[in-house]
Amino acid sequence: MSAESNLASPIHHRRADIQGLRAVAVLAVVIHHAWAGLLPGGFVGVDVFFVLSGFLITGILMRELDQRQFSLTGFYKRRIRRLFPALFPVLAFSMICGLILLSPTALTELALTQFFTNLFVSNLAFIRISGYFDPDAALRPLLHTWSLGVEEQFYLLFPPLLLAVHRFARRLLWPVLLILALVSLYVAQDYVANDPVKAFYHPFARAVELLIGALCVGVVRYVRPRQPMRQVLSWLGFAAIAVSLLVLSDTTPFPGLWALMPCLGTAAMLVATGGQANRLLEARPLVVVGDMSYSLYLWHWPLLVYGHLAFGLSPWVTATAVVLSFGLAWVSRRYVEEPWLDGRIKPVWWPALAATTASILICVVVYNLNGVPQRFAAPEQALFAAAQNYNPDRDRCHKRSNGTLPYAETCRYGAAGSAPAVAIWSDSIGAELAPVLGRALGERGQALRSITASGCPAEVSDRTDNCGDHNRQIMAAITADPDLRTVILMAHYVGHAADPTSGMPDTMLAAADQLRKAGKQVVIILPIPSYDFDPPSEAGLALRFGRDPESLGMARADHDRATGAVASHIRAFAAPRGITVVDPADLFCDAARCRIYEPNRGLLYFDGTHPSLAGAQLFVPGLMAVLQDAP
Template sequence: MDKAHRFRPDIQGLRALAVLPVVAFHAFPDLLPGGFVGVDIFFVISGYLITRILHQELREGRFSIAGFYVRRVRRLFPALYLMLFATMLLGLILLPPQELRELAKTVAATVGFVANFLFYDLSGYFDGQSELKPLLHTWSLAVEEQFYLVFPLALAAVWRLQPRWLPVILWVAAALSLAWSVRELGQDASRAFYYPWPRAFELLIGAIVAVGAIPPIRHQTVRDGLSLLGIALIAASLLLLSDEQPFPGFTALLPCAGAALILAAGEEGESLGGRALSLAPLVLVGSLSYSLYLWHWPALVFGRYLALRPLTAPEAIAAVAVAFALAWASWRYVESPVLKWRLPHWRVLAAGGATMAATAALAAAVVLGHGLPQRLDPMGRTLIAAAGDSSDFRATCHSGEHEVIPYRKLCAFGDPQAAPSLAVWGDSFGAEFVVALGEKMARERRSVLQVTASGCPPALGYNPRRRPGCAAYNAERLAELAADPRIREVVLVVNYLGFMADTPDQQAALLDGVERTAQALHAHGKTLSLVYSIPRMPFVAPTALAMETLRGGDPSGFGQRRADFDRRDAIVSARLDRIVRETGADRIVPAQRLCGDRLCPAYRPGAGVLYFDHAHLSIAGARYLLAGVRV
């Protein structure tokens, strides 16, 4: 067998070293903080294997673009489309209309090889929780497919024009892609993550190894040492990296270099690290890796929809076990048999095209049918509609992640003839609060100024992990509010429980920052009101309530347990109580209005759905809260 098609068990083991961390990271994010780099290892492997075969065919003069795409269809389509159809079927059973319609859109995007672009568009602050998108993982397949559409033709063109320049061109292309990735990280981290050109260097690293653009490693001791170094680099990336760090960029070189060293060490023969990766259990998992990657994420997501809350550890283990079972069945009865078929190229391509068309037609029917709301009864449709019960003024009055509204253009709510005498200063939790407060103040011929920004709490000197400009923003807002003689009172609204998921140091920094803000406003003669913690729901409230109704349950019974809220809120309430004593601020305690003795519900008869997602009060919820509060 030629070198390009030689079976290498170490590569199967390397696949296992890629997929297992991804599964572990998605099931238990705190267990393996760098597990997401398994995708980057997959990119290197794919770039290596594809280029190795294409390079051999070009050298032997038997390159065929049709043959390449036939191999891709046979390798990728059967398991992928089985998963897509199963996911759509489960979506019809388990998902409410809005989520089903979004799922159908992602199915269509996956069929069209553009899922990464769609998920980039859906990566904004209010575009839904990523852990509830069943096909989110297909973004990486789209990146690979876009590479497959361009790279073989580019490789063939270079080979025909200047084959001797191929190694240099690959090195230059990889360097340019890496530079692009680093640049994008500074401008738009989501684009750097999802787009193909900032990711291309990872696939090109594998291609560089495949074409022999690095010196061959013939000495056994050197091969052994480099293969072990490669494993060590991957292990370091799994343990030392986290999703809090900028990625990909230079950080991605750690796992990619590790994978490249393992691949290069096995080019001329076995290596010590390669033999370790060739153990039978790892080779088996490597064989299942593609199907396991396809099935693990939908299994976890639909598990959450069944539970209507985050999964417990035993539930996550059960979901992973289901994913392994489905992966084995898919590999045994779908992947392996199809790869053994010997059909004419036109039949394979026709079958692939027909499958794409049928899947796209099914997705289009669901999208055009608006997620088939007729599956819900009138009560369920009313509950799910609360997902849209947010402020209509977010685009014009609320500062987003990338654009700050100048102070002179901030919106006032209430009596349009009255100058604002009160300001609501907060993160995104203030956006609906200020609208409802404006309705209340209009009846008193007063108005309120909205000073809110997504993910940016009014905490002086504090920068959230993903909002490095907040400290500067807040310093400027303080100066503006202090200098505004119209504003006599300021209400501080913060997503406290959301930030309490951070490290203890970050929690302390947030609370210290809020205290500094309160003291500074007090020193400038402003009257203060502190809004205490708003309870968070264990799941997106409109979705959970509609699903409870669909299952015959009582929507009033869904919410956060009061004991859990009190436990999580203890640190926050204690600090806010101290600030109240120091500054004489008024207290607005949402739990006194929103919670009972045992439950903080998401729905109250007569008031409606109190949240438009899992954490933000809806307009109805803000009205209900303020009906029992004097401001």
């Protein structure tokens, strides 16, 4: 997310309302990252920036093309002046703090993502590494650099395209941009439906947003709305952005069609020069924040990540990190960005090459040293290593969101040659229980079938996506399997509840009822305590800084408050139908606290949601007793 307005004209000639829009965008992102509940749609600030960037840069390029002053070398030289000076201090800060605070696994990933950030392709890297089981975003200090990658990939292709069309088919320029925008929108919507991670990070899915900004240049040049229409557009645009910030959320299918609301709202304000809502954005405090928005965007996320890692998720830590973000952004703007932007620092290519080379070399060294585990003592390394304490058969046995795993190919655990009499049917939350319980059943000469799929719990529903197809195939196979007598159902209920389109837990209860009517014994596992931090990292750092890992966890009352309604609903459904219910809180919690660590077992989670193999072991005695009584 860059800021090209500095290059459009001298500071006193810039449109103050655009700087105000930039301030709204960056403040929305910061508030969303710091206090998501206050502004659930604050992430659309990035989309506002994309539209602004497309408008400002296209305006500059068109003016240079019309005056026959356009130079690709000059364009990319300006991009370096704009992006590099503020970026590399943040990269250095992130790596230094990572060497102090990140686990070896997380530091290895930081080295990888920083390597790609240097090349402005971190968004493409995040497509590959942002899977269901990867470390939480709270351990990715450079996650926000994906937007820089999207912009720079767009601007690698856009200026030559604009030059070619302007020179050889000038009258088709704006229709060509409109067609490209529509194609990008189609791609984005297709990705949203079939690969949400790709939809979020891929430049083809985001190009429509920059092209909307580019098309606004044509509107301003040739349409020139009259003043009454500008007033209407000004307020409509302002309202669209405000509604986006308040109504959209992390569960909204995004970008795609939903991204049009903030993008078209921004476009309306761009063409509504002099509108009343635009004038509101010309307030001096907003203009000041807009001026330093690029640096503020760069600094806020690493400070939040490292602040929370070092000092916990306290509101005071969050507030301090935000205040520091503003302070460092002002310093960066005043003493780093401005000397490059106003030409006081003349060389461009060799400082950029030197900084990039140095940063890449550091990343390569850290990556090849596997995150420098020697930074930590052996007990701390053992806690960090719990991040790998998951089912080693995940790649072979676990169905990913965009894959398929027929019933006959699902994995079995237990006694060789024994037909599975027990199945675990779950989303990813059950993948670690399967081998642990299967091992115990094997000692009885029995076997278990593991049926787990990312983000796809057992359901009877009318879903038409991969999950719906998978569940219909599994239900038919289970009910037709005469050897399978018991089905254990479990899910990440809290995660599914965050999606307003999810039918959980009722769709799972419908599956339970259908299985019961087919003559199967059904066992439902209630919500497992889950955390908004990464337990292996938290425990390892706690030990390093002299705290007891046993003290980590949450109040039992907080878990009961978060999951009590779902648990009560499931119990009320299960009791009259003879369905057995197992409550993980009885295993992971005492009357006062839920824990992530036990001295005699180790860490009970490999991330904030999924029990580790050691944590899954807690279920075995109770489930074995239930299965002993199975018909």
